[in-house]
Amino acid sequence: MxxxxxxxxxxxxxxxxxxxxxxxxxxxxxxxxALALKHGYKVTNQDGEVMYCRSDFATASHIQKNTVCLTxxxxxxxxxxxxxxxxxxxxxxxxxxxxxxxx
Numbered sequence: 001m002x003x004x005x006x007x008x009x010x011x012x013x014x015x016x017x018x019x020x021x022x023x024x025x026x027x028x029x030x031x032x033x034a035l036a037l038k039h040g041y042k043v044t045n046q047d048g049e050v051m052y053c054r055s056d057f058a059t060a061s062h063i064q065k066n067t068v069c070l071t072x073x074x075x076x077x078x079x080x081x082x083x084x085x086x087x088x089x090x091x092x093x094x095x096x097x098x099x100x101x102x103x
Contacts, residue, residue, distance in 0.1 A: 032072060044069070 032052075033043055041052040046069070053069040070078075 029072070032075060036075070 036043065036052045039054075041054045044051050044053050050072060051069040052072070052075060053067055055065045055067040058064040058066050
């Protein structure tokens with residue numbers, strides 16, 4: 001749960017700062033790395049694959065940490081899913097804009 005909230009925040013910030021148009025693969029990688037670093041992820045190489053890792057304290061603990069590592073593909077999938085959810089929420093809000101206020 002905590003990880004999905006962190007990744008959600010990462011994705012939202014990325015969506016807000018992304019310019020319109022398509023990015024080259026190199027630009028997309030550079031943007032992903034910069035955003036990941038900004039949100040506390042560390043870029044590591046595990047078995048030849050670039051991973052984005054973040055450690056957070058376990059719930060109700062000041063000692064134990066949970067580390068989550070994601071691939072670029074996993075981060076992109078989470079980004080796309082979060083964007084679909086935001087678009088869906090915005091669409092439902094705009095559809096209900098013409099309704100009278102509830103009493």
